[in-house]
Amino acid sequence: MKPHLRFEDVACRRGGRLLFEGLSLALGPGEALHLTGPNGSGKSSLIRLAAGLLREESGRVERSELALADDGLALDRELPLRRALGFWGGAVGDAMNALDLARLAQVPVRLLSTGQVKRATLARVAASGAALWLLDEPLNGLDRDGVARLDALVAAHLARGGAVLAASHGPLGGSWAQLELGV
C-alpha cells in the first residue's frame, strides 16, 4: 500500500545551517512516528517539510492529504469556537466532543486558555478527515485529561488507517516508532 508520507534522502537547510541530510522514512497506514531530539535539532522543520511549507534542500518528499497542528492557532479570535472551527470544515461536532470542547462552543476564541487553545488546534486536525496528521508539540499546555483524549484520538485515527507524525519532548501514549534527530 502507498505510504501516507515518504521522505527519500532528504536534506534540510535553515539559515545556512544543515539540520539533517540523507533522511529517509515512510509512514504507512496505521503507523505513528514520534520525533525526538534536542531544541534546534530540526523537529519542527521536519514537520514543516512534511507539510510542504518548506522546500527540501535535496531529496524528495511525497505526502497524501494532511492536517497540521503547530503553534499557529489559525482560528479567528473574535468568533465563537464552534464557528471559528467551522471555517475549516469537516466533522467539527465530533472533533469537539472528542476533545471535550462542546461546552465551549459559544465562547469566543480569544477567551480560551492555553490548554483549551491547544485542544482547539487538535480538534481542527481531528475534524479535517485527512489521512496524515502532523503534530508539533501536541502535549504543550494539555492537562492529564487532554493527553488521554489525544491518545484516544490518535489510536482511533491509526485504527482507521491514518498515519501520525508527532514531535514531542514528552511521552506519547500507544505504540510509536521513534526517530531521534541531532544524534
Add this chain to the structure above:
Amino acid sequence: MIGALIARDVRRTIGGAAWLPVGFFLVVATLVPFAVGPDPRLLERIAAGGLWIAALTAALLPIERLIEPDRANGVLDQLTIRGTSEEAVGAAKVAAHWLTFGPLLLIAALPGSFILGIAPSALGRTLVALTIGTPGLAALSVMVAALTAGLPRAGALAGVLLLPLAIPLLIFGAGAAGDPESGGLLLEAAVSLLLVAASPFVIGAAIRASRT
C-alpha cells in the same frame, strides 16, 4: 475556499476597522483648505489632487492588518496545506480588501469633494477616476502588506514602499479628473489593471518567501 476566505475577510473588516481609512481620508481632505487657505478658485484647481493624496494616505492605514495577522496566526499555512495556492489566497485578499475599501472611499469622496469645493463639471470625472483607481490601490496595498509581513517596523516600511509605487496611479488619476482630453483615464485604467493582474503572483511569492 476562496469564496469563504473573501466572505471571512469582509466580515472581519466590516465588524472592525473598515471606517478607519475612510475617516482618515476625510480628515486629510479637510486639512487641504486649512493648509492652502479658503480661496475657492485655488481649491477648485487642486481639489482632485487633494482627494487623491487623501486616498493614498488612507490606503496606508489598513496595511498592517491585511496579511500579517493571518501569517502570524498560521491561517496562511493552513490554507496552503488544504491545497489553496498562495496566488489564490492573494487574489482573495485583494478582492476582499477592495470590497471593504473601494466603495466606502467612493462614498466618502462625495463629502470630500464638497469640502474641497470641486467644480460640478469635474465631480463626475473625479469619481470615475477614483472608481478606476481604487482596485489598483487595493492590489498595491495587499502586495506591500505581503512584502512587509513579519518584518520589524513593517508599517513605516510599507509607507516608504507604497507611496512611490502609487505615483503612476496618482499622476493619471488626478490628471484624468482635471482634463477630459488628456487620455489620463485610459492610462490610469491600464496602471490599475496591471497592478491587479500582477498582485496574486507578487503576494503568492511574498507569502512563500516569508515562511520560516
